[in-house]
Amino acid sequence: MNRRHLVHAGGAGLFLLVACLAYTQNQTAPPELKVIKLHENLYEIEGDGSNVAVRVTNEGVILVDAKHERDHDALVAAVKSVTPQPIKYIFSTHYHEDHSGGNSKFAPTAEIISTLNTRISILEHKRPNDRQTGPNGVPAQLVFTDEMSVFLGGVEVRARFFGRGHTNGDAVIYFPDLKTVCLGDMMAGASPGVDYNGGGSLLELPKTLGKVLDAYDFDTVITGHGPLTNRASLVTYRENIVTLTTRAQAFVQQGKSQDELAKFMETEYKWAPNSIQQIQNVPGMMTELK
Amino acid sequence: MNRRHLVRLAAAGLFLFIAWIAWTQNQTAPAELKVNKVRDNLYEIEGDGGNVAVRITNEGVILVDDKYERDHDAIVAAIKSVTPQPVKYVFSTHYHEDHAGGNAKFLPTSEIISTKNARTSILEHKQLDASPNILPARVVFTEETSVFLGGAEVRAHYFGRGHTDGDAVIYFPDLKTIHTGDLMADTSDLRMGTSPTVDYRGGGSLLEYPKTIDKVLAAYDFDTVIPGHGPVTNRQGLATYRDNVVKLIARAQAFIRQGKSQAELARFMQTEYRWAPTSLPQQWSVPGMMTELK
Numbered sequence A: 001m002n003r004r005h006l007v008h009a010g011g012a013g014l015f016l017l018v019a020c021l022a023y024t025q026n027q028t029a030p031p032e033l034k035v036i037k038l039h040e041n042l043y044e045i046e047g048d049g050s051n052v053a054v055r056v057t058n059e060g061v062i063l064v065d066a067k068h069e070r071d072h073d074a075l076v077a078a079v080k081s082v083t084p085q086p087i088k089y090i091f092s093t094h095y096h097e098d099h100s101g102g103n104s105k106f107a108p109t110a111e112i113i114s115t116l117n118t119r120i121s122i123l124e125h126k127r128p129n130d131r132q133t134g135p136n137g138v139p140a141q142l143v144f145t146d147e148m149s150v151f152l153g154g155v156e157v158r159a160r161f162f163g164r165g166h167t168n169g170d171a172v173i174y175f176p177d178l179k180t181v182c183l184g185d186m187m188a189g190a191s192p193g194v195d196y197n198g199g200g201s202l203l204e205l206p207k208t209l210g211k212v213l214d215a216y217d218f219d220t221v222i223t224g225h226g227p228l229t230n231r232a233s234l235v236t237y238r239e240n241i242v243t244l245t246t247r248a249q250a251f252v253q254q255g256k257s258q259d260e261l262a263k264f265m266e267t268e269y270k271w272a273p274n275s276i277q278q279i280q281n282v283p284g285m286m287t288e289l290k
Numbered sequence B: 001m002n003r004r005h006l007v008r009l010a011a012a013g014l015f016l017f018i019a020w021i022a023w024t025q026n027q028t029a030p031a032e033l034k035v036n037k038v039r040d041n042l043y044e045i046e047g048d049g050g051n052v053a054v055r056i057t058n059e060g061v062i063l064v065d066d067k068y069e070r071d072h073d074a075i076v077a078a079i080k081s082v083t084p085q086p087v088k089y090v091f092s093t094h095y096h097e098d099h100a101g102g103n104a105k106f107l108p109t110s111e112i113i114s115t116k117n118a119r120t121s122i123l124e125h126k127q128l129d130a131s132p133n134i135l136p137a138r139v140v141f142t143e144e145t146s147v148f149l150g151g152a153e154v155r156a157h158y159f160g161r162g163h164t165d166g167d168a169v170i171y172f173p174d175l176k177t178i179h180t181g182d183l184m185a186d187t188s189d190l191r192m193g194t195s196p197t198v199d200y201r202g203g204g205s206l207l208e209y210p211k212t213i214d215k216v217l218a219a220y221d222f223d224t225v226i227p228g229h230g231p232v233t234n235r236q237g238l239a240t241y242r243d244n245v246v247k248l249i250a251r252a253q254a255f256i257r258q259g260k261s262q263a264e265l266a267r268f269m270q271t272e273y274r275w276a277p278t279s280l281p282q283q284w285s286v287p288g289m290m291t292e293l294k
Helices: A003-026 A069-080 A116-123 A204-215 A231-253 A258-269 A276-288 B003-026 B069-080 B116-123 B209-219 B235-257 B262-273 B280-292
Strands: A034-039 A042-046 A052-057 A060-064 A087-091 A111-115 A142-144 A147-152 A155-160 A172-175 A180-182 A220-222 B034-039 B042-046 B052-057 B060-064 B087-091 B111-115 B139-141 B144-149 B152-158 B168-172 B177-185 B224-229
Touching: A042 A069, A052 A069, A052 A155, A052 A172, A060 A147, A060 A155, A087 A147, A087 A155, A111 A116, A116 A142, A116 B144, A142 A147, A147 B116, A204 A231, A220 A231, A231 A258, A231 A276, A258 A276, B034 B224, B042 B069, B052 B069, B052 B152, B052 B168, B060 B069, B060 B144, B060 B152, B087 B144, B087 B152, B111 B116, B111 B152, B116 B139, B177 B209, B177 B235, B209 B235, B224 B235, B235 B262, B235 B280, B262 B280
Parallel strands: A060 A087, A087 A111, A111 A142, A180 A220, B060 B087, B087 B111, B111 B139, B177 B224
Antiparallel strands: A034 A042, A042 A052, A052 A060, A142 B144, A147 A155, A147 B139, A155 A172, A172 A180, B034 B042, B042 B052, B052 B060, B144 B152, B152 B168, B168 B177
16 A cells, blocks of 8 residues: 555544544533422422423322423433432423423323413424424323313412413413412523414513413412522513513614614624524514514 | 021021112112214213213223213223223213212223312312212313314313303314213203203302303304213204203292292292202202392
8 A cells, every 4th residue: 555545544534533523422412400409399400401390299290391302311310319209290381392392202101281272383383493403392182271280199280371472372380389380481581582483472471471470379480491580580570571572662663674673682682693582583573563 | 496496597587588688789780871872983871870971082082971980890891892992081071979970980090180160079079969989180170171182182161150160061073072061961860850950059050051051052063962961962952951941040030039938949940840859959959049040
């Protein structure tokens, strides 16, 4: 073999090594999940995908949301680390894959419950493909329109649809005896996220949150993403949405273009150009706030 | 052994024999159940307790109501006679024992679903003559719920007060059939006639009754009606039943407003509607009617 061949072989080998490294980097295990205890028998699991709530009872476990399909084993292990009880019910807050992707793995052994609209949104693939990281979620077989409760081991977990917000099928989950609510992605960061294709509404979101505040006695709020928070912070968050909407609506009603609105939201609310708020909210806001 | 002893022994034996026969008579098997086909993959089971609907899908069976606890084995056998599929869900139309008594036997293997009020009524023992052992649904709804199984939908909706304050009307949309629970009940076989029974203790209302039925007629497209008791009927049958409720209200209200007493109302309902003196409508409805129809 002459020198040229060696160089070629070396180059090919190097290429293969780099390709192999790149491949294994993409096969990293999902980010670790972290279990936080809120109360005796109520936990929150953060990391990769949505926050998951875990209500432990002596007749089984009730989850709120199920993260991505890829998180299933880690999620089951996290629940096992706090209780030997089996997962019997899973309430889905809404149809997005980071909340309902895990349904496919849980459906054989747990009853998944969502609003009717959430089921429809999954079946009609309302989420654009570029926001999906895995297969479409499996919808709930058991759905409700207004309110549904599960009573297990002397405990009630209640789910209710209060109106449009993040989507048109957001379920708010309430643990009455623990004065805690799960808001799904109606609260998932400093800025609101509205999935217009999924039936969400920026104008309705603060009204819906207002109904939650009126209806339920709670101190603790489990958000769809991000840290635990409380009633006072929800009140503030809701007021901020009203302010944001008022300002954005005034701006849009001056006859501004979508690009101008995008820049306004970037300047005033730090919605980065490729952020989910820019992609998800801004086009729909142009229509809704006209 | 002398003759006196023999006579006494024979008498004792005869007594025991008669006692044994009396005991076995009280242990009669529940009335036989009869399976009627309503549609492809929809059956009705009548006999002993409320009518049960059986919706068969290729992923399991959904029942509406489960009769008395004593009927469990016969219900399971009746279902097995038409499908090998397991019972996955049971919708309860309301809390009365002849519709929900079987819950305890089905709960280990099936999800039972009812209105929230039906659960509360069971837990608070609102039906005084019911077994204290009835178990309520674990999964409850307020307005509407659906189960989607094997491509079929079974929907339950609370339309308002009537027989109780927790009546679920069950709809099989693809089969244009509803199950009304006791919002429509022909209980001629129980000597209660075809007039409505309002369980006031369980939150029912005679005045709301026809309005609730009207909402059902307006909301759902259906031809066939499975009532809580009595033969399968149709939309017109339900409309006629509703009209009869309106007439009953008008007549009873006029009577009460003449200043009649409860005993006089009781006699009126017995004469005009054949409500036998010790029947459920007399116990459950007459006192409440005095108040509601004033």
